[in-house]
Amino acid sequence: TQSLPSLWGIPLKYLSLVTLAVQNSALTIIMHYSRVSTPPSRTYSAATAVLMNEILKGTISLLIAFARIESPSAYEVGQVSHISQRSLVNRLSVRLRKLSKEIFSQDCWKLSIPAILYVIQNNLQYVAASNLEAATFQVTYQMKILTTAAFSVLLLRKKLSTAQWISLLFLAIGVGIVQIQSGVDKSASVAPSTNVVAHSMNPMKGFLAVFAACFTSGLAGVYFEMVLKNSQADLWVRNVQLSLFSLLPALAPIIFDQQSNGAQIGKSLTSSLFENFGAWAWATVWVQVLGGLVTAMVIKYSDNILKGFATSLSIVISFLASVALFNFQMTITFVLGSVIVLIATWLYNQHPARINLAINKDSWM
Numbered sequence: 550t551q552s553l554p555s556l557w558g559i560p561l562k563y564l565s566l567v568t569l570a571v572q573n574s575a576l577t578i579i580m581h582y583s584r585v586s587t588p589p590s591r592t593y594s595a596a597t598a599v600l601m602n603e604i605l606k607g608t609i610s611l612l613i614a615f616a617r618i619e620s621p622s623a624y625e626v627g628q629v630s631h632i633s634q635r636s637l638v639n640r641l642s643v644r645l646r647k648l649s650k651e652i653f654s655q656d657c658w659k660l661s662i663p664a665i666l667y668v669i670q671n672n673l674q675y676v677a678a679s680n681l682e683a684a685t686f687q688v689t690y691q692m693k694i695l696t697t698a699a700f701s702v703l704l705l706r707k708k709l710s711t712a713q714w715i716s717l718l719f720l721a722i723g724v725g726i727v728q729i730q731s732g733v734d735k736s737a738s739v740a741p742s743t744n745v746v747a748h749s750m751n752p753m754k755g756f757l758a759v760f761a762a763c764f765t766s767g768l769a770g771v772y773f774e775m776v777l778k779n780s781q782a783d784l785w786v787r788n789v790q791l792s793l794f795s796l797l798p799a800l801a802p803i804i805f806d807q808q809s810n811g812a813q814i815g816k817s818l819t820s821s822l823f824e825n826f827g828a829w830a831w832a833t834v835w836v837q838v839l840g841g842l843v844t845a846m847v848i849k850y851s852d853n854i855l856k857g858f859a860t861s862l863s864i865v866i867s868f869l870a871s872v873a874l875f876n877f878q879m880t881i882t883f884v885l886g887s888v889i890v891l892i893a894t895w896l897y898n899q900h901p902a903r904i905n906l907a908i909n910k911d912s913w914m
């Protein structure tokens with residue numbers, strides 16, 4: 550952590566954390582709005598959105614990974630063709646071969662585990678966003694910080710100081726206090742959408758989806774961190790591998806759905822895939838793509854637990870946005886909860902977590 554990579558003089562660690570906090574607030578609001586602003590018969594397919602997210606994220610990661618591949622030496626180019634040693638085509642083909650060798654590396658299978666978990670999680674998020682108020686969803690989803698801490702201690706043997714455990718406890722308390730506010734005051738919903746169209750929500754279904762998503766979030770995030778920090782492979786190559794392994798599980802519900810519904814009605818695959826897929830659906834997908842890319846950077850340059858704190862800050866951002874946009878009334882409980890979240894974040898950062906990488910050569914990896 551001595552020579553932190555930076556952009557415009559700002560360390561990527563902090564830039565990515567702040568971007569993630571803003572992205573998270575935007576996603577919660579946009580996703581909820583995109584799901585409940587239309588009658589159920591006209592909602593878009595969440596499975597298509599998850600698939601699009603992976604395709605777009607994978608493509609962007611592939612382009613970045615390609616750009617980062619070192620220019621081949623004259624010797625390497627010469628190996629491809631002795632006739633025109635310096636031709637652009639040869640240089641490109643050497644770079645492509647280098648990249649594909651990195652992507653289809655011996656240990657690429659390791660990414661299949663977080664890939665499957667994330668696809669499940671990304672689908673669960675749509676279930677939760679469709680059945681809970683945006684604020685309730687966002688705050689309850691913060692419980693992933695605790696699952697992440699538990700998996701970090703279990704799998705990465707991360708040692709948390711007493712101060713860090715206390716800050717986690719305070720974080721949970723702060724989140725709880727904010728939740729009391731959203732429970733008492735129904736107008737606390739950060740999305741105005743529920744007033745637009747009467748959309749029946751099933752909170753029980755929503756809560757179960759959030760709890761399951763907290764579990765996959767903790768496990769997948771920590772597993773990705775472990776794979777990333779245990780090898781020399783480039784972050785963007787790892788992202789491509791993650792997206793590639795996501796394609797099959799992301800396609801599975803679409804194929805299943807097409808077989809049970811689409812085929813009967815006689816619609817083509819693309820028209821049923823993108824039915825009702827309007828501007829809000831695309832906005833949700835793009836904000837999620839940004840989130841995926843930034844999440845990966847946060848995991849690389851910080852760690853998963855710190856990522857959780859960044860998303861907690863997003864609660865504060867969402868509420869401030871709803872004050873500005875939707876005339877949301879701020880109460881003393883909200884201010885108290887938010888201040889506790891902020892203090893907990895500061896406290897956690899005073900004592901950086903340590904990873905015992907030596908243990909990760911364990912047999913199960």
Ligand code: C5P
Nearest residue numbers: 667671766770788791840841842844845
């Ligand atoms: O809620 P949580 O922070 O666990 O969400 C992580 C999100 O980031 C998921 O949607 C996942 O698909 C995405 N992600 C990604 N690439 C990574 C790590 C996570 O796209 N390398």
